[in-house]
Amino acid sequence: MPIYEYRRPDGSTFEVLQKFSDDALTHDPESGVPVQRVLHAPAIHFKGSGFYANDVGTVKGNRELERAAEAGADAHDDKMRAQRKQREKAATSRTSGAPSRPRPG
Numbered sequence: 001m002p003i004y005e006y007r008r009p010d011g012s013t014f015e016v017l018q019k020f021s022d023d024a025l026t027h028d029p030e031s032g033v034p035v036q037r038v039l040h041a042p043a044i045h046f047k048g049s050g051f052y053a054n055d056v057g058t059v060k061g062n063r064e065l066e067r068a069a070e071a072g073a074d075a076h077d078d079k080m081r082a083q084r085k086q087r088e089k090a091a092t093s094r095t096s097g098a099p100s101r102p103r104p105g
Contacts, residue, residue: 006035013038 006025007013016025024037 005038
């Protein structure tokens with residue numbers, strides 16, 4: 001059974017051993033004053049490959065990430081330039097195409 005912490009209006013706290021299915025207390029069992037349940041962030045510890053104990057990678061890993069980011073940005077820039085050239089080429093071929101023929105009629 002978990003231990004829940006409650007806070008009185010004056011700021012003092014107390015703990016109560018309760019079942020998960022029990023409703024939260026609304027009043028202090030000893031003094032009868034209204035109380036609120038205090039929630040705390042759970043402690044989480046990631047283990048295994050891919051997680052760092054101090055959330056900091058190695059110098060080598062940082063260098064590799066920087067290189068990959070630069071290579072990706074360069075490849076993206078090259079792709080965007082090629083697409084822009086294709087659009088410009090298509091636009092110029094449409095405007096400088098064969099003269100239009102008069103319509104019969």
